[in-house]
Amino acid sequence: MQTPYYLIDRSKLAANMAKMDYLREASGAKCLLALKCFATWPVFGTMRGHMDGTTSSSLYELKLGREKFGKETHAYSVAWADHEIDEAITYADKIIFNSAGQLERFDEKTADIKRGLRLNPGFSTSGFDLADPSRRFSRLGEWDVNTLNHYADRISGVMIHYNCENDDFEKFSQQLERIEGEFGSFLAKLEWVSLGGGIHFTGEGYPLDKLAARLKEFSERFDVQVYLEPGEAAITGTASLEVTVLDLLENEKKLAIVDSSVEAHMLDLLIYRESATLESEGDHEYMICGKSCLAGDVFGERSFKEPLKIGDRLSIGDAAGYTLVKKNWFNGVKMPSIVIRELDGSLTLCREFGYDEFESSHG
């Protein structure tokens, strides 16, 4: 198989789905896949039986969720345009407005489907300014309980997304307690509450039982259907980016240039200034670099048992979330193909991107 390619492993996906099932059954919460994180529909067949549907951030994600995943389809967007709303309600089971202004604007057009508002509790677990919905001047959701109460008879629920890669159950529980305290009487008027994404419940050692019990308690206390919107938790650890070494250089450190680019194929590493997941196993250390023009196009550092050679194959871990959805044509670097490792170990090439796609995306 020609590199670069994203390699999605169905058996690892199935292992995450087993945890998803456990949580859904023990808590009564429904889990919707957040398509902004992962929208590679050829593997939806492995997920559909274990999740309740999808949630979206735009008209196109919404349509993809309805057509390729099915089941329950939530429509959220930071702002809907006038020309989108009629089409959006044909796909959506629920439409969630980011602001009271949008609810007012589309009040008549959406009167016949279930509606929600985004509630911004004013705090979050995000350590990243870019991804912190509670940052100063945040545009993400309504926070004033009087405003929320004013709309209580026009909506049936709220979406509260305030976690980010949160693997600390106690912190989750404490913040939920704050929400209960500050918004409890309003929540009790609703049919459903989505607690958004960002809870790392498929991670090694996460106390799933405690999370399930806490969600159940919340659901019973306010008599609401709880939803979660896992992106990362659904697909964490299920894919790698497979690359080949093209050149070897030395500049104080040993450098290996591969046939991929962080900017084009794993953009989050640059945005959040993180290193790729590269398991080290020897004494030969290399900096693994991309082939774009950017001096800082670096995946990370890794050591190997043997010195690297041109043509060696490397596997960059944890490449499913916020990677395939963000891949781009920067520098015209060949976009990674999408390959699935099937349950029997065989590889299926699902999609290859060639010059035709590069050309057509430019005019």
Ligand SMILES: Cc1ncc(COP(=O)(O)O)c(C=O)c1O
């Ligand atoms: C509203 C909403 N729901 C769910 C998610 C998914 O979050 P994660 O991938 O961290 O689980 C996000 C992330 O942006 C979001 O904004």
Ligand SMILES: NCCCCNCC[C@H](N)C(=O)O
């Ligand atoms: N690994 C670096 C942090 C990733 C943050 N994810 C951002 C998306 C997220 N769903 C959000 O904005 O809440």
